[in-house]
Amino acid sequence: MSIIRCEECGIGRLHPVKTPYLLNVGKHMLVMPDSPAYVCDICGNRFFDDEFLNGVHYLLEQAAEESRRRTRRRQAPRRETVALPQARRSR
Helix, strand or coil: CCCCECCCCCCCEEEEEEEEEEEEECCEEEEEEEEEEEEECCCCCEEECHHHHHHHHHHHHHHHHHHHHHHHHHCCCCCCCCCCCCCCCCC
């Protein structure tokens, strides 16, 4: 296993840990327990795994797209039948 140096302090080593990932999404808080991260043994700074963050970002994009599709379906204009005026017959 290779040693990963801390990008924050430059001297600490990063160790893999499982920690909660918290993210504000609009009016909501996304909480993902046991998320893969690295913690520095000197400064204590935490870095989340890039693959994990890319996966979370992808899932949020998919959920947002599905929400937009549902909103468009609900707001689809309804076709109303319009009664056309009847033609008058000449006598």
